[in-house]
Amino acid sequence: MEEKYLTVTAITRYLKAKFDVDENLKTVFLKGEISNFKNHTSGHLYFSLKDETSKINAVMFNRDAAKLDFNPIDGTKVLIMGRISIYESTGNYQVYVEEMLEDGMGNLHIAFEKLKKQLSSEGLFEETHKKPIPKFPKRVGVITASTGAAIKDIITTIQRRYPICETVLFPTLVQGSQAKEDIVKNIKLAENYDIDVLIVGRGGGSIEDLWPFNEEIVARAIYDCNIPIISAVGHEIDFTISDFVSDLRAPTPTAAAEMAVPNMLELQKNISQLNIRLKEAIYKKINYQKLFLDSLKSSYVIKNPMIMYDNKKQHTDLLSNKLSEIILRKIQNKKDNLNYLKKSYVFTTPNIIYKDEKNKLSNIINELELLNPLKVLNRGYSITYSGDKVVKDIKDVKDIIHVKLYNGEIKAKVIETKEEK
Numbered sequence: 001m002e003e004k005y006l007t008v009t010a011i012t013r014y015l016k017a018k019f020d021v022d023e024n025l026k027t028v029f030l031k032g033e034i035s036n037f038k039n040h041t042s043g044h045l046y047f048s049l050k051d052e053t054s055k056i057n058a059v060m061f062n063r064d065a066a067k068l069d070f071n072p073i074d075g076t077k078v079l080i081m082g083r084i085s086i087y088e089s090t091g092n093y094q095v096y097v098e099e100m101l102e103d104g105m106g107n108l109h110i111a112f113e114k115l116k117k118q119l120s121s122e123g124l125f126e127e128t129h130k131k132p133i134p135k136f137p138k139r140v141g142v143i144t145a146s147t148g149a150a151i152k153d154i155i156t157t158i159q160r161r162y163p164i165c166e167t168v169l170f171p172t173l174v175q176g177s178q179a180k181e182d183i184v185k186n187i188k189l190a191e192n193y194d195i196d197v198l199i200v201g202r203g204g205g206s207i208e209d210l211w212p213f214n215e216e217i218v219a220r221a222i223y224d225c226n227i228p229i230i231s232a233v234g235h236e237i238d239f240t241i242s243d244f245v246s247d248l249r250a251p252t253p254t255a256a257a258e259m260a261v262p263n264m265l266e267l268q269k270n271i272s273q274l275n276i277r278l279k280e281a282i283y284k285k286i287n288y289q290k291l292f293l294d295s296l297k298s299s300y301v302i303k304n305p306m307i308m309y310d311n312k313k314q315h316t317d318l319l320s321n322k323l324s325e326i327i328l329r330k331i332q333n334k335k336d337n338l339n340y341l342k343k344s345y346v347f348t349t350p351n352i353i354y355k356d357e358k359n360k361l362s363n364i365i366n367e368l369e370l371l372n373p374l375k376v377l378n379r380g381y382s383i384t385y386s387g388d389k390v391v392k393d394i395k396d397v398k399d400i401i402h403v404k405l406y407n408g409e410i411k412a413k414v415i416e417t418k419e420e421k
Contacts, residue, residue: 057092197230
């Protein structure tokens with residue numbers, strides 16, 4: 001009889017299994033308002049998603065919650081993507097959230113992230129491309145609406161901080177479908193003026209209001225501009241694409257004006273401090289030179305200048321004596337060498353040396369005579385040439401030969417040659 005009764009766990013598991021296999025519940029897209037929001041210490045988010053008549057419990061685990069680019073709170077309208085299942089411990093069905101966007105801005109966020117990734121990959125955000133902001137600009141250009149708080153704050157701040165600077169306004173649409181083209185047109189127009197730095201922006205607003213500053217053509221116009229640009233889209237927390245590509249980002253228009261020009265009062269204060277430091281440095285230098293001059297005036301040499309002359313004179317005498325000693329020593333060395341040569345064997349017995357050298361020469365001549373080939377010819381021998389070559393073999397003999405004798409030469413024609421075997 002009791003077998004037909006199920007436990008709560010059994011029916012809950014049965015229902016959970018049904019939920020988990022239902023294709024319509026595996027991926028759902030819901031929109032609603034957050035209530036009962038709780039950010040657990042584990043990083044998991046627990047809340048309810050409700051509309052005018054119903055609500056559903058929701059959980060977003062920390063691995064997915066870490067991807068959020070906004071801070072959800074009670075009352076935030078959101079778009080979520082997840083799956084529907086049953087939590088067995090309570091038997092309640094709930095949505096397990098995998099992605100969540102703020103309602104009304106989901107598509108804009110997607111477009112923003114896509115363009116940001118594209119331009120970043122192209123290098124438009126690199127610090128190496130950013131131009132420095134001049135310290136003392138003469139003319140500041142402003143691209144914003146001609147009416148509203150932004151331009152008033154910028155002009156007031158520049159006049160208060162640096163009144164010698166000229167401000168040039170380029171009235172621009174900063175909201176609506178035509179704003180992006182107008183912003184680009186005025187950035188290009190500003191390049192025709194002698195502008196030192198350009199402020200581009202507007203006052204705060206919703207993401208839809210600020211969207212012209214997230215447009216690609218505006219970003220590329222800022223990047224290509226040869227004037228340093230300060231982005232001044234009035235929002236302190238979130239960023240626009242213009243902020244990333246500009247040379248400097250300001251959280252508000254007022255802050256942009258402060259970054260564009262120095263503070264005249266601070267400059268005057270710094271100049272006064274530098275003037276004081278310069279005077280102190282000059283006084284110290286003068287006093288030091290006075291002390292140095294006094295020390296020279298009171299020195300023993302200045303009071304007794306002849307002492308310096310006497311010292312130099314004495315030093316000159318010492319050098320003169322050393323030079324004389326060196327010269328005399330050189331002369332004596334030369335005399336000693338000359339006397340040595342006079343007493344040498346060469347000078348005392350020149351005839352004996354002459355006879356020795358004559359005998360040596362005769363011996364050399366005799367040796368040369370012995371080696372002279374003409375002496376051999378004198379004994380009846382001859383040398384036979386065939387052409388320019390000495391005949392050493394009968395095979396070398398040609399038709400005409402030359403026979404060299406001791407006292408002449410014979411030219412002969414060969415009639416016959418006979419080789420001994």
